[in-house]
Amino acid sequence: MSRPGESAQQRDTPVLTERGGVRKAAILEAALRVIGDKGLAGLSMRAIAAEAGLPLGALGYYFKTKDDLILEAFELHTRREADRVLAAFAGVENGDHADDIAEHLTAFIHHGLTEARTSLVAEYEFLIESTRRPDLARVSRAWRQALQIQVSHVASRLGSDDPETDSEIILSVIAGLEIDHLSTPLDPSTTQAIRTALRRTITRLGLRGNAARL
Amino acid sequence: MSRPGESAQQRDTPVLTERGGVRKAAILEAALRVIGDKGLAGLSMRAIAAEAGLPLGALGYYFKTKDDLILEAFELHTRREADRVLAAFAGVENGDHADDIAEHLTAFIHHGLTEARTSLVAEYEFLIESTRRPDLARVSRAWRQALQIQVSHVASRLGSDDPETDSEIILSVIAGLEIDHLSTPLDPSTTQAIRTALRRTITRLGLRGNAARL
DNA sequence: ATATAAGTTGTACGTTCGTTCCAGTTCCAG
DNA sequence: CTGGAACTGGAACGAACGTACAACTTATAT
Numbered sequence: 001m002s003r004p005g006e007s008a009q010q011r012d013t014p015v016l017t018e019r020g021g022v023r024k025a026a027i028l029e030a031a032l033r034v035i036g037d038k039g040l041a042g043l044s045m046r047a048i049a050a051e052a053g054l055p056l057g058a059l060g061y062y063f064k065t066k067d068d069l070i071l072e073a074f075e076l077h078t079r080r081e082a083d084r085v086l087a088a089f090a091g092v093e094n095g096d097h098a099d100d101i102a103e104h105l106t107a108f109i110h111h112g113l114t115e116a117r118t119s120l121v122a123e124y125e126f127l128i129e130s131t132r133r134p135d136l137a138r139v140s141r142a143w144r145q146a147l148q149i150q151v152s153h154v155a156s157r158l159g160s161d162d163p164e165t166d167s168e169i170i171l172s173v174i175a176g177l178e179i180d181h182l183s184t185p186l187d188p189s190t191t192q193a194i195r196t197a198l199r200r201t202i203t204r205l206g207l208r209g210n211a212a213r214l
Numbered sequence: 215m216s217r218p219g220e221s222a223q224q225r226d227t228p229v230l231t232e233r234g235g236v237r238k239a240a241i242l243e244a245a246l247r248v249i250g251d252k253g254l255a256g257l258s259m260r261a262i263a264a265e266a267g268l269p270l271g272a273l274g275y276y277f278k279t280k281d282d283l284i285l286e287a288f289e290l291h292t293r294r295e296a297d298r299v300l301a302a303f304a305g306v307e308n309g310d311h312a313d314d315i316a317e318h319l320t321a322f323i324h325h326g327l328t329e330a331r332t333s334l335v336a337e338y339e340f341l342i343e344s345t346r347r348p349d350l351a352r353v354s355r356a357w358r359q360a361l362q363i364q365v366s367h368v369a370s371r372l373g374s375d376d377p378e379t380d381s382e383i384i385l386s387v388i389a390g391l392e393i394d395h396l397s398t399p400l401d402p403s404t405t406q407a408i409r410t411a412l413r414r415t416i417t418r419l420g421l422r423g424n425a426a427r428l
Numbered sequence: 429a430t431a432t433a434a435g436t437t438g439t440a441c442g443t444t445c446g447t448t449c450c451a452g453t454t455c456c457a458g
Numbered sequence: 459c460t461g462g463a464a465c466t467g468g469a470a471c472g473a474a475c476g477t478a479c480a481a482c483t484t485a486t487a488t
Contacts, residue, residue: 128342272465275467
């Protein structure tokens with residue numbers, strides 16, 4: 001008997017679709033859901049197993065400890081979310097007006113606060129836990145840095161004269177709007193307030209789609 | 215035998231300095247510290263008792279359940295923190311330049327990320343938990359609303375032509391900057407980046423201390 | 429076919445958890 | 459002084475926890 005992590009089938013980019021890999025992926029997905037709606041405080045191996053529809057014993061086979069499982073779940077989340085964020089900003093590059101840009105970001109936040117709410121809550125659970133776990137902190141930092149680099153490129157294309165600062169401001173505003181509206185049900189007037197805040201931010205930063213380079 | 219919550223000595227504004235009240239306050243303080251450095255996941259009645267230097271049995275006397283304790287700790291935190299935030303913005307009102315305003319906010323964030331880090335982490339623990347507990351969510355909303363009202367008054371005095379939106383932007387930027395730098399040790403260059411972002415935000419929003427009313 | 433490895437599952441271990449209880453102590457009104 | 463109320467603290471409860479393990483089945487390779 002051996003464990004997957006010790007076996008020769010381990011790769012640089014783990015393939016999660018081979019024999020036992022589907023199960024491993026299902027466990028991580030289940031963990032992300034549990035973290036999202038019960039929090040890390042409510043996360044137990046038994047709760048994950050129940051959510052995944054698997055026996056408790058299965059978890060010990062794929063993950064040495066609960067902490068390992070949490071780390072891998074966070075890595076999975078950042079991999080997936082990075083794509084989503086970049087997609088949101090990619091749609092922005094050819095927009096013509098500041099309002100178009102703001103609209104993309106509004107839709108992004110709106111999605112996070114409604115359909116993807118569980119995932120968003122899980123994300124902030126991880127970020128807070130990162131203050132206590134160096135391994136999670138490394139993932140947080142790498143993710144945040146990747147986001148900022150990409151967003152600053154976008155800001156540069158949109159005519160920013162200080163892309164680094166503007167990307168920091170934009171990412172901060174997004175995070176702040178998300179946090180501030182997580183405890184509240186998202187009604188239309190709230191969405192409108194978010195839109196207004198984003199429009200004003202983008203406009204005042206002087207970002208526009210068809211910007212000539214400075 | 216009776217419990218304080220059932221007794222006639224209960225008041226609208228609980229006095230925490232009477233006979234057993236000192237202990238109750240000590241328990242809440244201990245809970246805030248434990249939440250800050252072990253998280254809600256690491257919060258146990260025994261950990262609180264140990265942190266407060268009290269026997270486990272004492273907790274059951276002052277708080278019916280752990281959830282009650284958490285709620286009261288959150289209320290204590292918001293009461294205390296509201297004062298601190300308003301003080302930070304109060305020092306801003308008579309400033310002359312956008313840079314002065316930004317400097318106040320930078321100092322505020324810097325303090326939260328260094329000396330008051332434990333308290334800041336606890337705050338975000340509460341905010342995330344608010345997504346799952348309606349009683350905590352009420353506290354979050356009330357607190358957030360109080361902050362926004364006060365900050366929008368300040369923004370108005372600083373010449374904002376849309377104080378509500380500007381206060382939402384400012385509070386979001388602050389929250390975002392805090393969150394984004396919680397997983398990272400706060401070195402001087404990071405502080406400088408925060409200062410730069412705040413300066414640009416304030417400047418671009420057109421806020422200045424000696425503003426004439428529009 | 430047979431052996432070896434991979435995957436699977438139910439059970440059980442020792443700990444820690446929130447909460448309850450009660451005998452004992454301190455306080456204050458009468 | 460005396461009674462009852464407020465307060466104290468240690469012990470104990472059942473429940474839930476993370477993890478380890480051994481018996482078992484399935485797949486793969488020679």
